[in-house]
Amino acid sequence: MPSNARAGSLKDPEVAELFFKDDPEKLFVDLREIGHGSFGAVYFARDIRNNEVVAIKKMSYSGKQSNEKWQDIIKEVKFLQKLRHPNTIEYKGCYLREHTAWLVMEYCLGSASDLLEVHKKPLQEVEIAAITHGALQGLAYLHSHNMIHRDVKAGNILLTEPGQVKLGDFGSASIIAPANSFVGTPYWMAPEVILAMDEGQYDGKVDVWSLGITCIELAERKPPLFNMNAMSALYHIAQNDSPLLQSSHWSEYFRNFVDSCLQKIPQDRPTSDVLLKHRFLLRERPQTVIMDLIQRTKDAVRELDNLQYRKMKKILFQEAQNGPNAEAPEEEEEVEQFLHRTGTINSMESSHSVPSMSISASSQSSSVNSLADASDDDDGAEIAMMQEGEHTVTSNSSVIHRLPGHDNLYDDPYQPEMEPQSSSSAARRRAYCRNRDHFATIRTASLVTRQIQEHEQDSALRDQMSGYKRMRRQHQKQLLALENKLRAELDEHQLRLDKELEAHRNNFSCRGRETGQEASGYL
Ligand code: ADP
Ligand code: MG
Secondary structure, three states: HHHHHHHOOOHHHHHHHHOOOOHHHHEEEEEEEEEOOOOOOEEEEEEEOOOOEEEEEEEEEEOOOHHHHHHHHHHHHHHHHOOOOEEEOOOOEEEEOOOOOEEEEOOOOOHHHHHHHHHHOOHHHHHHHHHHHHHHHHHHHHHHHOEOOOOOOHHHEEEEOOOEEEEEEOOOEOOOOOOEEEOOOOHHOHHHHHHHHOOOOOOHHHHHHHHHHHHHHHHHHHOOOOOOOHHHHHHHHHHHOOOOOOOOOOOOOHHHHHHHOOOOEEEEEEEEHHHOOHHEEEEEEEEOHHHHHHHHHHHHHHHHHHHHHHHHHHHHHHHHHHHOOOOHHHHHHHHHHHHHHHHOOOOOHHHHOOOOOOEEEEEOOOOHHHHOOOOOOOOEEEEEEEEEEOEEEEEOEEEEOOOOOOOOOHHHHHHOOOOOOOOHHHHHHHHOOOOOOEEEOOOOHHHHHHHHHHHEEEEEEEEHHHHHHHHHHHHHHHHHHHHHHHHHHHHHHHHHHHHHHHHHHHHHHHHHHHHHHHHHHHH
C-alpha cells in the first residue's frame, strides 16, 4: 500500500478488500457508547443478521490529518484480520460510512482496568495470575508470529462474559519484529523502547516488560511512577533500576515473576514463551477465578449505578423544586458508605481516572530503518487520549447505556408519562427501563460518563490549544509583515537621508569651491 494513499481511497485492491461493502447502519442496531478514544468511540451493538452482540470501534478519518488517520485504520484492520487465538480479540470485519470506519469485534464486558476502577482496591494474587496467564498466552501467540503489541496495560486486557482474557487495542501494534519506533503508553514502556533511536531495535520482549508493569498495576492499582508526569517517568524508566512489588504480602512466585518481566536488559528478560512455564502461572487455582471476579464486579457496578441513579434523581428533583443549587446530602452519604463497605478509600470525586495516553511517534530516521521497520509506523506524532461514553441504571447485572446527545437518562424519571406519582422507586426504575435493551458490563455509568466528560474537556483543551496556535501563527504573520514594512520604511528613510546627505555634501563642496574662488579673487 502506498504510504501516501488518500483518506478513504479504495483504489488499491489490497485496501478495498479490507472492507465490507454493506451499509453498517442497516446491519447493526441498539448502539450504546461504552468507550471513548481520540479516534472516536466504542459501542455495544447487535448484529440484526444473527442477533449476535458485538463491539464496534468507530474511527473517523475526516478533518485534520485525515490521511494519517486513514493509514492508522488500515494498519489496525490489517493487524486484527491476522489474529486467530483464544486470547486475542476476535475481529469480525470493517465497514465504511460517512468518513468513518466501523471496526466490528467480539463484545467484552470491560477491561482489567475497569475491575480496579470499580473495586478501588488491588486484585487478589490468584486473580492477577489468571489475568496475566491469559494475556501472556495472547502475547506468546503474537510473538510467535513476529508481531509486537506495544501497548500492554490493564486497560487493553479485556474480559468476556464466560471469563476469557483477551488482548485488545492493536492500534499501536507492530506487524514485524524487530521494530524501533517510540510507541506505547509511557508508564508501561520498556527501557529499550524509550532508548530506541536510529540504531535501536527491540522485539516482543517489550511486551513482557509491559506485562510486568501491568502486574504491579493490578497489585497496586496504578503502575509505578504514575504520580510523575509522563516525561519524567520515561526518563526514570530508562535511567533507574526496575520497579518492584511494594508490599511484602505477595508470594515469592509472584515477586519472582514480576522481577523476571522487569529485567532491564532485554537479553536477561525471558521470552513470553519461556515465561509461560513460570510457577506463578502454573500454580493451581480455581477454574472459576475470573468468572467469580466478574460476577463480583457486576454486582458492585449494579449497586454503584443504582446509588448514582438515585443520587442524580434526587438532585434533579430538588433542583426542580428549589432551584439549581439544591443538594442531596443523604444520597451523597449513601454512595460514600457503599464505597467504604466495598473497600473504597477515596470518594467518587477523588477517584477520577487519569485518561490513558498513547504516544505514537515514528522513528526519527525512517530512511535508515525503513527496511527493518517497513510497515511498522507512519510518520508524525500522535497523542491519543482514551475516553468513554454515557449510560445508566442497572437491572440484573446489566447496565443500560445511552447515546450521548440523546435524551438524558436522568431527566426521564421526571417526565410525567414515565413517572407515575404513586410508583415506588424500584417500580419507577423498572418503568424507566421498560423497552430498553440490557447488556452486561463491568463499567459503571459514572465511569463512562466521566470519561466522556474528560474527553470533552480534553477536546476543549485541544481546541483551545489549536485556537491559540492559530492565533500565534496569525500574530507571527502580522509581526513579520509589520517588521518587513518597517524595514522597508527604514531603508527608504535611510536612502532619503543618504541622498539628502549627498546633496548637502555636494552643496557644501560647491559652495566651498565658490567661496574659495571668491576668496581667491580677492587675493
Ligand atoms: P484506545 O486506543 O482509545 O485505547 P481501545 O481499542 O483500547 O482504544 O478501546 C477503548 C476502550 O473501549 C477500551 O478500553 C474498552 O473499555 C472499550 N473496548 C474496546 N474494545 C472493546 C470490545 N471488543 N468490547 C468491549 N469494550 C471494548
Ligand atoms: Mg486502549
